[in-house]
Amino acid sequence: MSSDPLAAARPAVELAGITKRFPGVVANHDVCLTVEPGTVHAIVGENGAGKSTLMKILYGMQQPDEGTIKVNGQEVTFRTPSDAIAAGIGMVHQHFMLADNFTVLENIVLGAEPGQFGILDTRQARERIKALAAGHGLQVGPDRLVEDLGVGDRQRVEILKVLYRGARILILDEPTAVLVPQEVDELFETLRELKAGGLTVIFISHKLDEVLNIADAITVIRRGTTVASVDPREVTARQLAELMVGSELPTPETRESTVTDTVMLKVSGLTMEADGHRPIPKGASVSAYADRLRAEGRRLLLDDVSFEIHQGEILGIAGVEGNGQSELIEAIMGMRPAHGDLALGGEDIASWSTLKRRESGIGYIPEDRHRQGLLLEASLWENRVLGHQTRPPARSGIWINRRASKADTERIVKDYDVRTPSVDTLALALSGGNQQKLIVGREMSSEPTFLIAAHPTRGVDVGAQAAIWDHLRNARAAGLAVLLISADLDELIGLSDTLHVIYKGRLVARLDPSDVTPERLGGYMTGAITGTEET
Amino acid sequence: MPAGLFRALLTVAGAVAAIVVAIAISSVAILAAGASPMQAFAAFFDFGETERSVVNGIATMLNRSVPLFIAGLAVAIGFRMNLFNIGVEGQYKIAAVCAAYVGSLFVAPAPIQILVIIVVAAAVGGLYALIPAVMKVTRGVNEVISTIMLNYIAIQLAAFLVRGPFTGQRTEGQLTTNTPLLPESAWFPNLNVLFEMFGLPAPRGGGLWGFLVVAILLGVGLWVLLERTRFGFDVKASGLNPSAALASGVNPKKMVISAMVLSGAIAGLIGLPEILGDKHTFGSNFTPGLGFLGIAVALLGRNKPAGIAVAALLFGFLDRAQGPLQFASVPPSVIMIMQGAIVLLVVIANEITSRIAMRREERRAAQQLGRNTPVEVAA
Numbered sequence: 001m002s003s004d005p006l007a008a009a010r011p012a013v014e015l016a017g018i019t020k021r022f023p024g025v026v027a028n029h030d031v032c033l034t035v036e037p038g039t040v041h042a043i044v045g046e047n048g049a050g051k052s053t054l055m056k057i058l059y060g061m062q063q064p065d066e067g068t069i070k071v072n073g074q075e076v077t078f079r080t081p082s083d084a085i086a087a088g089i090g091m092v093h094q095h096f097m098l099a100d101n102f103t104v105l106e107n108i109v110l111g112a113e114p115g116q117f118g119i120l121d122t123r124q125a126r127e128r129i130k131a132l133a134a135g136h137g138l139q140v141g142p143d144r145l146v147e148d149l150g151v152g153d154r155q156r157v158e159i160l161k162v163l164y165r166g167a168r169i170l171i172l173d174e175p176t177a178v179l180v181p182q183e184v185d186e187l188f189e190t191l192r193e194l195k196a197g198g199l200t201v202i203f204i205s206h207k208l209d210e211v212l213n214i215a216d217a218i219t220v221i222r223r224g225t226t227v228a229s230v231d232p233r234e235v236t237a238r239q240l241a242e243l244m245v246g247s248e249l250p251t252p253e254t255r256e257s258t259v260t261d262t263v264m265l266k267v268s269g270l271t272m273e274a275d276g277h278r279p280i281p282k283g284a285s286v287s288a289y290a291d292r293l294r295a296e297g298r299r300l301l302l303d304d305v306s307f308e309i310h311q312g313e314i315l316g317i318a319g320v321e322g323n324g325q326s327e328l329i330e331a332i333m334g335m336r337p338a339h340g341d342l343a344l345g346g347e348d349i350a351s352w353s354t355l356k357r358r359e360s361g362i363g364y365i366p367e368d369r370h371r372q373g374l375l376l377e378a379s380l381w382e383n384r385v386l387g388h389q390t391r392p393p394a395r396s397g398i399w400i401n402r403r404a405s406k407a408d409t410e411r412i413v414k415d416y417d418v419r420t421p422s423v424d425t426l427a428l429a430l431s432g433g434n435q436q437k438l439i440v441g442r443e444m445s446s447e448p449t450f451l452i453a454a455h456p457t458r459g460v461d462v463g464a465q466a467a468i469w470d471h472l473r474n475a476r477a478a479g480l481a482v483l484l485i486s487a488d489l490d491e492l493i494g495l496s497d498t499l500h501v502i503y504k505g506r507l508v509a510r511l512d513p514s515d516v517t518p519e520r521l522g523g524y525m526t527g528a529i530t531g532t533e534e535t
Numbered sequence: 536m537p538a539g540l541f542r543a544l545l546t547v548a549g550a551v552a553a554i555v556v557a558i559a560i561s562s563v564a565i566l567a568a569g570a571s572p573m574q575a576f577a578a579f580f581d582f583g584e585t586e587r588s589v590v591n592g593i594a595t596m597l598n599r600s601v602p603l604f605i606a607g608l609a610v611a612i613g614f615r616m617n618l619f620n621i622g623v624e625g626q627y628k629i630a631a632v633c634a635a636y637v638g639s640l641f642v643a644p645a646p647i648q649i650l651v652i653i654v655v656a657a658a659v660g661g662l663y664a665l666i667p668a669v670m671k672v673t674r675g676v677n678e679v680i681s682t683i684m685l686n687y688i689a690i691q692l693a694a695f696l697v698r699g700p701f702t703g704q705r706t707e708g709q710l711t712t713n714t715p716l717l718p719e720s721a722w723f724p725n726l727n728v729l730f731e732m733f734g735l736p737a738p739r740g741g742g743l744w745g746f747l748v749v750a751i752l753l754g755v756g757l758w759v760l761l762e763r764t765r766f767g768f769d770v771k772a773s774g775l776n777p778s779a780a781l782a783s784g785v786n787p788k789k790m791v792i793s794a795m796v797l798s799g800a801i802a803g804l805i806g807l808p809e810i811l812g813d814k815h816t817f818g819s820n821f822t823p824g825l826g827f828l829g830i831a832v833a834l835l836g837r838n839k840p841a842g843i844a845v846a847a848l849l850f851g852f853l854d855r856a857q858g859p860l861q862f863a864s865v866p867p868s869v870i871m872i873m874q875g876a877i878v879l880l881v882v883i884a885n886e887i888t889s890r891i892a893m894r895r896e897e898r899r900a901a902q903q904l905g906r907n908t909p910v911e912v913a914a
Contacts, residue, residue, distance in 0.1 A: 355784030
């Protein structure tokens with residue numbers, strides 16, 4: 001593809017003085033960014049630095065309060081993503097937006113269906129997709145169902161979808177967050193092909209080694225503004241990190257081991273069926289029943305999961321999202337029925353309700369705080385009561401003890417450095433990091449003996465991340481047993497005493513976090529390396 | 536200004552704006568019907584010349600408001616946890632016919648007689664609401680559909696019962712059928728003494744229904760239950776965020792059943808003000824539609840007992856004008872247009888005001904924090 005020489009001289013994207021205020025926060029201020037055509041331009045910054053907001057502005061999902069956007073030298077105003085698409089900008093979201101029960105082809109044409117009089121012209125669509133796929137090294141069978149595809153293939157479908165709409169400038173929002181190292185390499189191969197085809201790629205990430213590997217230019221965002229534009233050949237990962245954080249980097253590393261001999265949580269033979277829970281026939285054991293299900297070819301969300309967590313131990317579960325982590329949590333919390341045995345401190349809790357499990361000392365930091373952890377439209381003190389409505393100080397008799405709840409919320413606000421005007425503020429007014437600190441404080445307040453921490457630092461700022469890690473470490477030292485589930489491999493390796501890998505509902509490997517690399521972990525997570533290995 | 540006060544003022548401002556716009560819309564409708572809007576609105580405030588007619592007007596308005604208030608409370612309990620009990624209509628009909636019949640079977644001292652009737656009404660309403668609740672938790676049947684369907688069954692069943700097994704003596708020339716007349720011990724004393732205290736004449740007919748007192752107690756009790764108790768917290772949590780409620784240990788099935796049964800039990804009381812205070816029987820011409828109006832009243836009152844009281848009074852005030860409107864040669868269906876317009880506009884106004892309140896909350900939080908900490912950025 002030859003590009004017109006004039007266009008080559010003009011930047012593909014030029015942002016000048018972009019400012020975006022949200023109620024309460026300035027998400028972006030005075031952002032300047034110049035992206036040369038035919039390059040991979042990386043935008044790096046911490047979680048919450050304002051990268052996503054900036055890209056939403058460029059993609060027309062949000063309008064800037066100030067500043068100008070130029071695409072190929074022309075000043076533009078995007079009211080909706082359609083305007084951005086018309087200008088040749090496409091976005092691949094961090095969370096895939098695909099219809100699982102549609103084929104690849106149907107997903108790609110969805111919203112831009114070719115054809116006449118409402119009849120879909122599949123032949124034409126198929127030819128264009130084939131041409132695009134061949135031209136950019138994005139091989140995916142157009143007639144396969146998306147639900148059968150792996151994460152890497154799904155991402156290729158997303159990219160094809162964007163190309164199909166005629167995009168010449170691609171925004172990839174944290175594309176590697178859901179990929180394991182091997183898939184990342186494949187993605188980078190694709191990006192190089194796209195670049196060779198004259199396309200411009202804007203690559204958002206906070207993983208510095210990846211950025212240094214792929215980018216032709218790097219712009220660093222910190223606290224909502226662009227702080228530097230650097231050449232990847234002239235900068236080290238360390239320097240980049242300092243630019244990003246502006247201060248010393250926190251590390252998730254735990255110090256000496258505090259693991260004791262006392263088993264706090266014992267999970268054995270935990271099995272969950274994909275198509276609805278059925279009681280085990282009388283007389284059959286869980287393992288025999290699970291064997292039968294496997295023989296019948298049924299899909300199991302959890303397949304014979306067994307492990308023990310001791311007092312003072314953090315057990316990490318690594319895995320690509322959707323391999324049974326959520327189901328494992330739901331089974332332990334009693335939110336979803338499963339087969340198998342669960343014992344907390346020697347007591348069989350398998351038949352207990354969620355409430356009873358919580359009352360007997362299970363704390364839960366949910367993976368999605370907005371969905372499972374908070375009442376956004378309720379005050380902080382009411383959120384303190386949530387999950388503790390049957391225990392003092394929140395409860396006295398049939399009443400909710402408002403005064404004691406408020407007082408205890410004040411304590412959490414102070415001890416956990418939750419930044420809020422008052423405990424009567426609605427939870428939605430707080431930033432993600434502060435919301436998360438409130439949740440951590442709440443779950444710790446009942447002195448749990450066992451804590452489930454699912455993605456405890458997802459989407460929080462650096463300061464909050466370091467604080468939450470500290471709290472987890474201190475609680476561990478005090479004898480708390482923790483089940484840590486995270487997508488952040490550094491966090492997992494750094495905090496865990498023991499590391500298990502979950503793949504398709506099975507614990508496939510048990511690793512020693514002190515001598516495992518993210519690459520090897522990635523191999524287990526995708527099933528590329530098999531076989532249990534005790535190191 | 537404290538956030539709570541601000542929110543309350545904003546709500547009131549929103550409601551007032553909604554009512555003003557509703558008046559404008561109704562004016563158009565009145566003009567289209569060929570009448571004068573000024574005359575129509577004058578009719579709403581025309582309580583008559585004499586003291587007696589003013590008293591009658593006020594009693595009519597309050598008597599209309601009491602069942603609407605109870606209906607609003609019944610609907611609001613479900614709404615609080617996103618449970619749409621559309622079946623209040625059927626629940627109160629079936630409860631009323633059963634309570635009126637059971638009450639006519641025996642004679643006991645007044646407090647016991649009345650208490651038994653109230654308990655029967657609440658039990659029947661609650662049991663009838665248990666059906667959709669059980670269907671929802673065991674089979675996942677949407678309660679909107681099941682309660683609507685159960686309404687038809689209840690309405691027809693009540694009509695059958697009053698004509699068949701529960702029917703009483705029909706006087707000569709009477710066109711309606713009724714349950715047997717309640718003994719006098721079941722007649723709820725009226726509150727005409729309130730008027731007499733101010734030297735006003737007593738209203739005609741049944742007077743001011745004494746059930747008003749029960750309704751007020753019910754409203755206060757429900758407020759305490761919803762705002763101060765653990766059960767109320769669970770209801771609120773389930774309504775705001777069902778998955779968070781589940782994760783916090785709230786049993787969603789138990790909540791659906793208890794909220795639905797409570798809603799039905801209160802719905803069962805809707806017919807009692809009229810039965811105990813005035814008609815002393817359930818007849819085939821018993822006031823219909825109170826359950827459906829209850830939905831509008833609950834929406835208007837934002838599912839809060841105090842708001843529902845105001846909404847019920849407003850509806851009672853509008854409904855009272857049936858007669859005066861006809862004298863002013865304005866079609867009384869204007870009332871329904873106004874009620875519909877008000878509900879619709881208040882729902883819109885509520886949405887807008889709650890958004891404004893939340894924005895303000897976010898901004899306030901950020902301002903206070905902005906003073907001593909660097910700006911934190913939302914991703």
